[in-house]
Amino acid sequence: MSGGRPRSVELELATPGVDARGRPVRVPLSAATLPEEPDLGGEHLLVNIGPQHPATHGVLRLVVELDGETVIRVIPHIGYLHSGFEKLGEYRHYNQIIPLTDRTDYLSPMANNVCLAMAVEQLMGITITPRCTVLRVIACEMSRIISHLVWLGTTSIDLGAFTPFLWAFQERERIYNLQEQWTGARLTTSLTRVGGMLADIPAGFVEGLREFTRTFPKTLAEIDRVLTRNAVWAGRTQGIGVMTSDEAINYSLSGPMLRASGVAWDLRRDQPYLDYETYDFEVPVGEHGDVFDRYLVRLEECHQSNRILAQALDRLPDGPVNVEDPHVILPPKSRAMSDMEAMIYHFKQVMEGVNAPIGEAYCAIENPKGELGYYFVSDGTAKPVRWRIRPPSFINLAAISKMAEGHLLSDLIAINASVDIVMGEIDR
Amino acid sequence: MNPSAEALRATFGDAIGRVAVARGETTVVVRATRFLDVMRWLKDTPGQIYNYLVDVTAVEYRDRERPLEVVYHLRSLARHANLRIKVEFDPRGDLAIDSVTPLWAGANWLEREVYDMFGVVFAGHPDLRRILMWETYAEGHPLRKDFPLRGRFSRSEQVRQALNANPEAHYSLEELSIAETYGEVPADVRDRLRRGERGLVGGSE
Numbered sequence: 287m288s289g290g291r292p293r294s295v296e297l298e299l300a301t302p303g304v305d306a307r308g309r310p311v312r313v314p315l316s317a318a319t320l321p322e323e324p325d326l327g328g329e330h331l332l333v334n335i336g337p338q339h340p341a342t343h344g345v346l347r348l349v350v351e352l353d354g355e356t357v358i359r360v361i362p363h364i365g366y367l368h369s370g371f372e373k374l375g376e377y378r379h380y381n382q383i384i385p386l387t388d389r390t391d392y393l394s395p396m397a398n399n400v401c402l403a404m405a406v407e408q409l410m411g412i413t414i415t416p417r418c419t420v421l422r423v424i425a426c427e428m429s430r431i432i433s434h435l436v437w438l439g440t441t442s443i444d445l446g447a448f449t450p451f452l453w454a455f456q457e458r459e460r461i462y463n464l465q466e467q468w469t470g471a472r473l474t475t476s477l478t479r480v481g482g483m484l485a486d487i488p489a490g491f492v493e494g495l496r497e498f499t500r501t502f503p504k505t506l507a508e509i510d511r512v513l514t515r516n517a518v519w520a521g522r523t524q525g526i527g528v529m530t531s532d533e534a535i536n537y538s539l540s541g542p543m544l545r546a547s548g549v550a551w552d553l554r555r556d557q558p559y560l561d562y563e564t565y566d567f568e569v570p571v572g573e574h575g576d577v578f579d580r581y582l583v584r585l586e587e588c589h590q591s592n593r594i595l596a597q598a599l600d601r602l603p604d605g606p607v608n609v610e611d612p613h614v615i616l617p618p619k620s621r622a623m624s625d626m627e628a629m630i631y632h633f634k635q636v637m638e639g640v641n642a643p644i645g646e647a648y649c650a651i652e653n654p655k656g657e658l659g660y661y662f663v664s665d666g667t668a669k670p671v672r673w674r675i676r677p678p679s680f681i682n683l684a685a686i687s688k689m690a691e692g693h694l695l696s697d698l699i700a701i702n703a704s705v706d707i708v709m710g711e712i713d714r
Numbered sequence: 715m716n717p718s719a720e721a722l723r724a725t726f727g728d729a730i731g732r733v734a735v736a737r738g739e740t741t742v743v744v745r746a747t748r749f750l751d752v753m754r755w756l757k758d759t760p761g762q763i764y765n766y767l768v769d770v771t772a773v774e775y776r777d778r779e780r781p782l783e784v785v786y787h788l789r790s791l792a793r794h795a796n797l798r799i800k801v802e803f804d805p806r807g808d809l810a811i812d813s814v815t816p817l818w819a820g821a822n823w824l825e826r827e828v829y830d831m832f833g834v835v836f837a838g839h840p841d842l843r844r845i846l847m848w849e850t851y852a853e854g855h856p857l858r859k860d861f862p863l864r865g866r867f868s869r870s871e872q873v874r875q876a877l878n879a880n881p882e883a884h885y886s887l888e889e890l891s892i893a894e895t896y897g898e899v900p901a902d903v904r905d906r907l908r909r910g911e912r913g914l915v916g917g918s919e
Contacts, residue, residue: 364845365845365846368846370856372831372857373856373863374863377863408737409737411737535765536765536818536820537818537819538767538768551791556794557794646736646739646773647737647739648769648796648798650768661771661785661787663773663775665775665776665777671773671774671775671776672771672773672774674773676787681820684822685820688819713846714846
């Protein structure tokens, strides 16, 4: 390679101060140019990262072409966790697909369950009850918080900060305890059913979640204090992996990746579902599209999810959770064992499943990672002809080569972390 | 109905097949010959500006007489409008369609996945390789309806292939050429690499 190529290295790194609006003053974004170096022959190096490497956040493998420490090219290899979920779904009744969705984005299983139930309800034309709607909002926002906390914790470890990881995981544990009370599981939640939920929330759940929403912002403020104005954190993240808003749209990025690039698009606000338009919340939008802005956006989203949770608890209506339709909802076991009609419905649903009308439906929700879409095609039987998952982190990861070009190898780790990938969903 | 469907028919005439509206979603079937023009028109025409490619996938029906569909979900972020575009193929014939990667960079991996899972060939794609399955995967395209759930090969054959995987085979030729280590690998391994035989040692059936 010829000498004198500008490199994106921040030469002078001082502790960022605070500007008049209270925002941290940024390290200059324009890449500093290194002094002319002699051309040392230009032999490129091939470095393999993963699939068994802690900083790849799963079984991701990156083959990197390096010139010195500068990344020339990144060739991602995925598929190590491919389980054929979409194929499996074609052989299952609609309700039997729900356990598969637990295992795609396993950091936010409840939100996946909600999306699946919503997609099938859209296909079948079912309207859920008001209580169920609010419970699903609670499930989605709990998932967003735990997913963002995992992201925050693991990313801070990748970049050398261990303490926020402990704080984040401590808070996450509190949500997991609530989730466990509700669903009986920490990961394989299978929370929803077509037309309703697995179960209503247990006694003490509302109080537990209210206590969480009261104290959680304190931890967020601590994390904010430790990271946002931290010189090392700023230096490792600002100006790294920049995607402009046009590029972000062109690469079909979604979720915090898209919003950090300055595109104010949030499905909860722009294509509302589950009555999200009636909640009071902000959509945080970044301006530089770098790793630092993705961090700011996710941190603020935790605050907003917390607000939504508090509002949902306030408005949680009484009433039934499941729709009153014996063709769709299983009768309680006690009735199925004593009432002839209930037993017949139970038998038919378990053995034959529920037929969906002929047609197709695409249902998308704002998952923690981005736009999760389920696309169902039905030929009128109880099993879908096609179940397509629109995987947000798969599509976000596809931009990693573009983001990492020209950065240092250590920045590749920061960029990869900022995408917030989960391999279960990418490989499916 | 999404007004874009009418505009498409007015602009492209015969190239637009049936238009269906169901559950608030508009689906437009487009002929493969004018497909790329239609997509470019939808992306760039003022008043349309479907600037966001949501998803690319394919659908094959259990009924062998029905066409295999390649499905595109488009969205206009500014207008909050969604549109579904379909191109139909005879599942027994050649599956070839123009790539939209020149229009949306995000289509790159999505099209690779459709190629991997259904065998649809995207003309003009910069890097059409398998993505979820490994590059030398020999059993075909898993999401096709004629592909059995447990795979084409027997379980013992699948295990045998996995155990015989060649450790040198983990880099592609392209990657080895980066490092100039290609010249350093033993001659017989180089031969096998050149033949594209990378998953197996000791010859396969």
